[in-house]
Amino acid sequence: MPDSDLLKLTISEVAPLIQAREVSPVDLTEAALAEAERRQPTLNSFINIMREQALEQAEQAEEALSRGEYLGPLHGIPIGIKDNIATGGITTTVGTKVLRDNVPDEDAEVVRRCKAAGAIIIGKENLEEFAAGATSNNPHYGAVHNPWNVDHIPGGSSGGGGANVAAGVTFASLGTDLGGSVRLPGAFCGVVGLKQTFGRVSQRGLLVTSFNGDHIGPMTRSVRDSALVLQAIAGYDPLDPSTVPVPVDDYALIMERGISGLTMGIPSNYYYDHLDPEVEEAIRRAIAALEELGVETREVSVPSMQYAGALRFSSMADSVVTHEPYIEASREDYGPDTLYRTLAGQFVLGRDYSKAMKVQRIIKEEHARVMQDVDFLITPTTPLPAPRIDADTLDVEGGRQKVRGPGSGHVSRNTSPMNATGFPAITVPCGFSELGLPIGLQFIGRPWEEGNLFRIANAYEAVSPSRGVWPSLE
């Protein structure tokens, strides 16, 4: 099979070929590295392509196979890691010049787990500076470009990962999601992006900018692959007190169950406001497709979302504390968007922070109540398709919205609430705009029920108009 075809397979398709020794981890890694180097001038999706280390890992994976040791479906699979997740002995810049020489002593727990499962890390992926924004237009390492149209953003902050998975460079990428930073690149790049339940995956080794609501999650080419990666990285980490010792389900098994008779909740407020008409049409078609598959529909109401604007104040204050040690010493190394984002947090008082936490609690409880009556919620992942890289603002229903820098929360209005609740959410491609840009559909599940989320997302994926469509990048 030619390398170009091999790189377009999913993990669940290529893994049996590796297990049967029909595809060599070294050959597959060589092909992925060649593709990464070929695409880098166009996509700028890596900060560091790790050729030497990747080939060394691939040789070890091949030797293990020759000894009859098969580690599972990630064995020999080339993946990418966002550059705010620690890699021992490898520079981890967090997308900023401030940390350009930061070399962690050890791997993040998720990296350790991926390596233990046999995955090959081919590079550290480009992102928004300090993972603080939704464009991946990095002032120091350059803008990441969307493979579907290189004049448009890939979403952020995990934009390098989204672009790589969509372009057939990596089979999966690990991103981080504090307000949608896995799901937004997932939606804009037409791939699957998962933010699992808060506490399901260790954050140890993630350089956080907020102490509340960050997650490490996978971007993949299929729902089944998302489940495979989560299966490898999920679980209690005694050294990360945010993880919870809830047993990890067998996701592949749960995905086999049918979806007929499940009930989907369609929020009657907030999540369907201010939508681009093309997004709304794609989502309504997806809902109709699910109804045809036997899913029942129920309208639900989440009135507490009227307070959703308050949720941002806690992370704004957190960012002041995070950046404090760096700003005084290295202010000149900051890009303006990140620097100015820290300003508003300085005006947040203790009582404001506490009130924002109360709002968060109320919203979380209301979603928990709503989820007692339905099996999952369905919403657009983003209110619009990917904006252009050079756009500062966009005209949307309800007024002009900023795309980047302080005040640019419109893009993430449907993703950030689940960072506050901690509930799991997944984005799946559900069609294209007239310009050929992907549109994402978000499923929200009950805490710890990622299996059911995969089950419904997998069933939808099989009938999605995005199925089998690739960007034409040349």
Next chain:
Amino acid sequence: MPISDETMKRIIAEYGGFELSDAELALVKPELENYLTELQNLRDLDLSDVMSARLLRPADGGQADA
């Protein structure tokens, strides 16, 4: 309440640890003022009747959940 440019610059210098030039302040001020308006909206938000199940309920005898 509007904050004067000088006060805003002083607060940022004292708490943020860096000086803003007049040009920078002019650039960021509109967005900052939007945030301050939203912050004031949060302060004005009356949530006294919207209680979390985990918070104190004085009407129920002042019992907080364990």
